[in-house]
Amino acid sequence: MSIYGIGTDICDIRRIRETLARRGERFAEKVLGPHEMAVFRERKAKVEARGVAYLATRFSAKEAFSKAIGMGMRMPMTWRACEIVKAPSGKPEIRLHGELAAWFEAKGLRAHVTVTDETEYAAAFVVVETR
Template sequence: MIYGIGTDICDIRRVAKSLERHGERFAEKVLAEGELITWRARSARWPARGLRFLATRFSAKEAFSKAIGMGMVMPMTWRSCEVIKLPSGQPSLVLHGELKTWFEQRGLRAHLTITDESDYAASFCVVEKTSPP
């Protein structure tokens, strides 16, 4: 049973301006520790690729927060939600702390897709209820 759906489109140029204005603090606010490591490595090699990585993670977390119906309100925080890439290349979510507990207590499962193209990053998330509360 579908619990919620969420979608987000993010203007990568807007993320670039936030990064210019706030520096690495912006990435540190949005990205979980594992994502931060990947972002730094990609940004060092190819800044545009690092920027797109940050924008897709921002978009994915916005879509997920909409799918669970709470936006960026506790227990949902930027850093408690981590986007990973499975060996197949499929994006997936790893939740941490209170958000993980909240999510598991409700028997939920998330499905995520992300994409970026030139100036935009987009994400779509479906959250399903897999077991009774």
Template sequence: MVVGIGTDICDLRRIAGVLARKGDRFAQKVLGPAEWQVFQVRRARAESRGLAYLASRFSAKESFSKAIGLGMRMPMTWRSCEILNHPSGQPFVHLSEELAEWFAARGWRAHVTLSDETDYVVSFVVVETLADAPASPSP
């Protein structure tokens, strides 16, 4: 059963502006440890690749927070929700800390998709109950 759906569109120029003003502090606030490593590698190849990566993760976390019904309030934090990729390239949601416990207690599973163009990234998240999960407590 679908628990929640979240979507977000992000203007890369907006993220570029924030990065220009705040520098790496912004990226370190938004990205978890594994995402930070990928961001550094992509940015080293091309600034535009790093920017698109950061914007896509920002957007996906916004979508995820909407799908779970919390927005950006505890236990949802930027760094406790990471959007990583399987070797095939498929993105997936990796949770840690209190958010992982909170999410698992509800017996939920998340699906995420990302897409980017020259100036925008878009993300879409669907959260569903696992087939054998008990009835979920409300957010």
């Protein structure tokens, strides 16, 4: 195995909160896939700050992933085609859908992701390797 790409991103949670206040859930629906959207709503309903932090970590992870694959946010990379889900162990993992999943599989790639957040910032780091 060798490294195909590395990506990192930091996100200001206050900016995400302001965007949510301005655009409502439409912003979350643009960024989050179906599984992520359900988790976002559940967390936000319990403690709003937890929902916002969750959205920020996913935003940051998708930005980092797009950098690691060298594409940025252009097809087949889209916000909703890339989801950050939790493995049973709690470890975050990347789940891809549609054209992005097919492209990634055809290249024989594998991704590793980690996310973190504090009061004002969320950050993510992604390593993509060839099999």
